[in-house]
Amino acid sequence: MPIDIVVDAMGSDKAPDPEIRGAVLAARHYDVRVHLVGPEDILRPILRQHVRHQKHLPVFITPASEWITMGDKAAQAVRTKRDSTMRVGLKMVREGLASRASSQAGHPHSASGPGKAAGFFTAGNTGAAMATAKMVLGMLSGVDRPALATIVPTTRGTPSLLLDVGANVDSDPDNLVQFAVMGHIYAQNVLKISNPRVGLLSIGEEDSKGNALTRDTLPLLRALPGINFIGNVEGRDLFNGNCDVTVCDGFVGNVALKTSEGIVKLVTTSLRESLKSTVTSQVGALLSRRAFDDFKKRLDYSEYGGAPLLGVRGVCIVGHGSSNEKAIMNGIRVAAEFAHAEVNSGIEATLDSTAAVDTKA
Amino acid sequence: MPIDIVVDAMGSDKAPDPEIRGAVLAARHYDVRVHLVGPEDILRPILRQHVRHQKHLPVFITPASEWITMGDKAAQAVRTKRDSTMRVGLKMVREGLASRASSQAGHPHSASGPGKAAGFFTAGNTGAAMATAKMVLGMLSGVDRPALATIVPTTRGTPSLLLDVGANVDSDPDNLVQFAVMGHIYAQNVLKISNPRVGLLSIGEEDSKGNALTRDTLPLLRALPGINFIGNVEGRDLFNGNCDVTVCDGFVGNVALKTSEGIVKLVTTSLRESLKSTVTSQVGALLSRRAFDDFKKRLDYSEYGGAPLLGVRGVCIVGHGSSNEKAIMNGIRVAAEFAHAEVNSGIEATLDSTAAVDTKA
Structure with a gap:
């Protein structure tokens, strides 16, 4: 069963080229469906070139009209760019979580479908990614602050x-x-x-x-x-x-x-x-x-594919701005592994048991 | 006019060999008189071997019966080892400063003589060196804490x-x-x-x-x-x-x-x-x-010869424990350069003028 990973197509220094190439590589090598978030008119022609001979590769485009640049002030950009690739992508992760939570039976990731994802990767502005993830996904229970x-x-x-x-x-x-x-x-x-x-x-x-x-x-x-x-x-x-x-x-x-x-x-x-x-x-x-x-x-x-943002309610991986297609591919792989591993439920359970010890003491 | 530099002969991991070799090298290459501080019975025979054919090299021994090891707790060792190489060596720097201060005329370093030095070098316990320097030399006027x-x-x-x-x-x-x-x-x-x-x-x-x-x-x-x-x-x-x-x-x-x-x-x-x-x-x-x-x-x-401890009233250079003879030689050179450059009077004058600006503001 493939897992849905959403990728900020406009994040890296040379976006969207490394993102599109990396998404195609990941879709070829791993059991993932990749959703590239960004302006459709920019992404569509480039993606078409790359999948010309492999029309059934699971790489999709999710439209978003805005994106946050490296030069943008994180706090301000998160507030004003309401249709940014980061916000749209992370909302898909939130939706994916919500639908998984509501589907009682079945594989934990089977409920992700159109507009839903199990994890997010961006090679964009780190501060903006962290702020957006915190705002859109919220924090895990027992965690006060996320950590990169x-x-x-x-x-x-x-x-x-x-x-x-x-x-x-x-x-x-x-x-x-x-x-x-x-x-x-x-x-x-x-x-x-x-x-x-x-x-x-x-x-x-x-x-x-x-x-x-x-x-x-x-x-x-x-x-x-x-x-x-x-x-x-x-x-x-x-x-x-x-x-x-x-x-x-x-x-x-x-x-x-x-x-x-x-x-x-x-x-x-x-x-x-x-x-x-x-x-x-x-x-x-x-x-x-x-x-x-x-x-x-x-x-x-x-090779390691980016830094996980731990503590938010969902999967968010932040890559280096200079990420090339291989780094993007690895970032998508890491996001899939993170989502599969059910890290977040483990964190909540451990912090919960630790708090119980605290209370007893 | 040679400058007197005192060296902790028992500081480095392989002391006193690198110290003695480094002192001989420094005395050969630079215009310095080097005083090795340590137990005379250990140092004398080794030094004799190294200067056999160069009896006039200005390398001397100043006796000290104790030394602080890397494993010693700094605060305790500084308090209890009252005849340590560090304390004896740094006292020579203090005496050198005192006699320079009292001699109104002449070259600023000419007053150093027996038991007096213009700078100290150790490759020993950094914490102990800093604590001893602070205690024996005191702080420069306007400086609250020394910095390595x-x-x-x-x-x-x-x-x-x-x-x-x-x-x-x-x-x-x-x-x-x-x-x-x-x-x-x-x-x-x-x-x-x-x-x-x-x-x-x-x-x-x-x-x-x-x-x-x-x-x-x-x-x-x-x-x-x-x-x-x-x-x-x-x-x-x-x-x-x-x-x-x-x-x-x-x-x-x-x-x-x-x-x-x-x-x-x-x-x-x-x-x-x-x-x-x-x-x-x-x-x-x-x-x-x-x-x-x-x-x-x-x-x-x-190559750079160790880290200066800035802010104490005198010259103190701390080298790496793994210092070899070349590092010790360079440490002695740096101590001599530091002493010649009148860094400390410059620091006091600048902090004094800064304080004056503060008061005016």
């Missing part, structure tokens, strides 16, 4: 989840505890890590190390039942595979993420310059090109 | 200063303003950047982006006279050369720094594995070895 989670590669080859990377700033300890629960469930159900090690991002492993926020959060996380909490972890643990889920305030997570992107660029630029500087190296570089391609693939964030 | 500053490489090849990277957590806006002034003066006088661009580390360039701390700090930095403040900068700007001095809270700076270290390790590990995986690449790697060596040197933090 990103998957980072590690030296052990395993993926690792970092959250929050920018949905909130100035979080309080309760927020971080909720992030830990959400990350734990996502890692277990989508990344298929059986007993994910959850760490609190700090500046030293000892309990005494950290700032006021982490020192107040640590005992709450230690007391959390059912979570494999390993204590404070440091910035280097994000990439060494010692930790599967790393929890932090959105300001800190966003700085860590952008710092990482910056240093990867520094390292690759330096290496390229060093290789250029001698004739022997030029030959060497030529010969080792395959290795470089493999290396780039290992570090390629697009 | 680190120099990071950039894609443009220019160095960039990041502070605070861990001397404090939970800073307030006034602390960050003082960090900005200290970083500005250090960049100008030691890194020789004529009009350093100072940025505030945040999660977006717009003034509205950031957390409560950065939003409160931004207008204070905009109002600061004589500082080339360029507004909010992001994690990626640390390494792209767009900013010369980046100011942040010590928790955030420490996370950014350790994240960078982690990803550099990830990148180099991934690349090595990718190169190993094909025969062609093995040949390629062999041929491009020179380029790799050059590349490693570009990213090598040891």
